[in-house]
Amino acid sequence: MRRFDYSFLGNGLLPANLANLTAGIASLKTMAGIRKEEYIRVFTELEAIAKIQSVKSSNAIEGIVTSDERIAAIVNQNSAPLNHNEAEIAGYRDALNAIHLGYEHIHFRQSDILRLHEMLLSVAGHEHGGRYKTVDNVILEVDASGNRKVRFSPTPAAETEAAMEQLELAYLEADSDAGINPLLLSPCVILDFLCIHPFRDGNGRMSRLLSLLLLYKSGYDVGKYVSFEEQINNRKAFYYEALRRSSEGWHTNGNTYFPFIENFLSTLYMCYKELDKRFAVVHGKRITKKARIEATVLNSLTPLSKTEICKILPDVSPTTVEAVLGAMVKDGTIRRIGAGRASRYIKA
Incomplete structure (x- = not known):
């Protein structure tokens, strides 16, 4: 079985581009914190907009779509879902709301992950919500001619629960290590989650919900105000390429996390830059x-x-x-x- 070990994150041998990215994020995060205290109303408005964009984008990545008007109505709970796609969208809304409102009390542990998955799929009536897969799954790739091939074979169903237990324990160990930056740990854990692919359905959407959960718990809450999922969707070709590169050799512990870390941090950095753009004004001037x-x-x-x-x-x-x-x-x-x-x- 795959061995989960994040101790390499504490050895100080971080590529220069990742060190620069983390420094840039830290600087923008500090500025965002100052502005949030000063402009509460603006952040409240941005949060409402970002929530709609997040629900729309995370589902769109999986081909689950409806009109912008319907998404807004569902997210704002002004309308019940009218079809299966809208029920899937409503499930993401509920799981996202749970993280937004209670991330301090939700942890990266199996019980909470299963509860979020059940919430994600419950509106659509899936019986397998909140349960690990019982049948092996594969990740397919379709070429320009429409031919399919297996791009990645995730952890077998029989080993999934044990793998998730080891992932949880490895995360807890690394998270308690003061020498490991949680900003670097989060994408590693998400990559491993995606490679395990523990569920029959909803793995991609769960990975984005868990990304937000880990970021919020580490103090990086920009995804509340600028949609993290929208940034992924806007550049999903780069996301999938980073995922492919970092998953090569995963089963034998021969993979490198760095391409996926770089894509994850770049996405987060773009969120902070977008937030910064929205406050493009001389500091101290009344921000009308x-x-x-x-x-x-x-x-x-x-x-x-x-x-x-x-x-x-x-x-x-x-x-x-x-x-x-x-x-x-x-x-x-x-x-x-x-x-x-x-x-x-x-x-x-």
């Missing part, structure tokens, strides 16, 4: 929506469209963005490039 729109355009090195500004500031309405841009063009602080829907704005 108008000030944030102005600073977003004035601090950009490239022309931005109204759509791009709305994406950077999702809690600000398009009408407000349009009004501020019009006033800025009129007073000469920015100039408009193009016309109509092709319009972009840059500092004059």
